[in-house]
Amino acid sequence: MNFELMAPCHFGIETVLKREIYDLGYEIKKVEDGHVFYEADEDGIVVSNLCLRTAERVLIVTGRFCAKTYEEFFQGMKNIPWEKYLPSDAAFWVTKATSVKSRLYSTTDLQRVGKRAMVARMQGIYHMDRFPETGSDYPVRIFIYKDQVTVTIDTSGDALHKRGYRKETGKAPISETIAAALIMLTPWKADRILADPFCGSGTIPIEAALIAANIAPGLYRHFAAEGWTNLIDKKLWTDERKWLREAVDTDVDTRIYGSDIDPDMIRIANENARRAGVKKLISFKRLEAGDFRMKDPYGFIITNPPYGERLSEKDELPELYSKLFEAYRRLDKWSLFVITAWEDATRCLGGKPSKNRKIYNGMLKTYFYQYMGPKPPKVTSDGKN
Structure with missing residues (x-):
């Protein structure tokens, strides 16, 4: 049918x-x-x-x-x-x-x-x-x-953003579906570096690792329609899960990093990554966003920094975003992608972005600012640039 x-x-x-x-x-x-x-x-x-x-x-x-x-x-x-x-x-x-x-x-x-x-x-x-x-x-x-x-x-029952791996979160977690969308709105692929210096409970790095390892987001959860034997043969669920499991590659060569100033968030992120089956693909570290460094070129920062939802936090945002931008400027040929509801963010992020997309997180209007770095040189069949 x-x-x-x-x-x-x-x-x-x-x-x-x-x-x-x-x-x-x-x-x-x-x-x-x-x-x-x-x-x-x-x-x-x-x-x-x-x-x-x-x-x-x-x-x-x-x-x-x-x-x-x-x-x-x-x-x-x-x-x-x-x-x-x-x-x-x-x-x-x-x-x-x-x-x-x-x-x-x-x-x-x-x-x-x-x-x-x-x-x-x-x-x-x-x-x-x-x-x-x-x-x-x-x-x-x-x-x-x-x-x-x-x-x-x-047919789903629980919303599809409930993958099953996120048992604990921080104060303002980004949903799994939005995190996945942010990654998919960038040119990032598993062979490129990805870092999130405001990783919180690890959602963006974990969703990136699921994509890199070809792990279907609903592979390990239940759906309402699984009981609808009048409409859907149970064998379809069994067979599809079997094929999807066979397609998983947790030995993929990828470099994904998450960091946060809060040690509790690093602990939670590691636990969430373990439940998602991608712990070995992500390196989580306690670190201030402004202290992030990496020598390798052509990487991606994809991050969800604080928005200043509480009035007391608003005054901290200029310094916080400026430190993020300074860390980004030190990186060689990287791209920066930031989702935020703070409307003055671009003043601290180097001005007008290459692209800007509005995304509504529930009723909250956010902006996905995209500062595109250069593309890496193409590698020829003989391995030369």
Whole structure:
């Protein structure tokens, strides 16, 4: 069976997610703010959950309709062929409803009416007054924009940024999906040096190591759709995981560094890297950002420094960012990539960046400043530059 799938992501990284989906071999239908729509079969649901690094979830689109009243919403929900997706013992509920610029805006009412409509439809199909809901979970997510309703079932369960390796974090951790997107927005490859002098709990270096070692981000976690045997053969999950494990290469020759001034963060980063299976690929060290040094050329700094969320920290930011820039200037032919919500950051980072991209971390608008260094010379077949 073919499905229309919707992959939500953080605003600003749609192009990265689109490229990921395209590289997996699936046809992109359309791209909207924070969403990529594409078509795939059952195997595509499995592969998407296991392999997408920048998506937040993988959702099956079950229906679309216009609703300006709760009666129209009820009828639209009831008209969806839920029997195609939900067995009679399914545990189903509207886990989340979002509404923007629409007449229907009460999320609790949308959840309540949505569930009631689903029950009404299934009662007529299965000829049951009550449903045991003892089977697998089928969480429903509803999106309404300008009275246009999109109804989906969540195949992922826990959000895809929950890889399973990050048990402890720092004060303002960057999400795994954003960290992966930042890396994928740069020209970095496993044979180039990558350093994060504000590594915190290690998310950016760990995501880089997962990419370098070809470790699928969802390889070691569970998904809601694994219990959907009415739609997806369990063998698809088993086979895909087997192939992905065989593709892992933790002996890859790569140089990834993480440093932080806080020794507790270095301890946490090492533990997170160990759980992710990439500890031997990353060197973590306690170090002030301004003290970072390396002789080798053509490396990358990709980092998420403090933004000054607390008023008391704002005064420290100019010195902090200036030290980062001075450390960067000492490096030979390196590139610098900084994500921050501090709008005056470029004054301390050497002026106008080569590129600047807005990325929304939840409701927080951040800027991904990109200072591009020169490309390394090409190596010819005889090993000469």
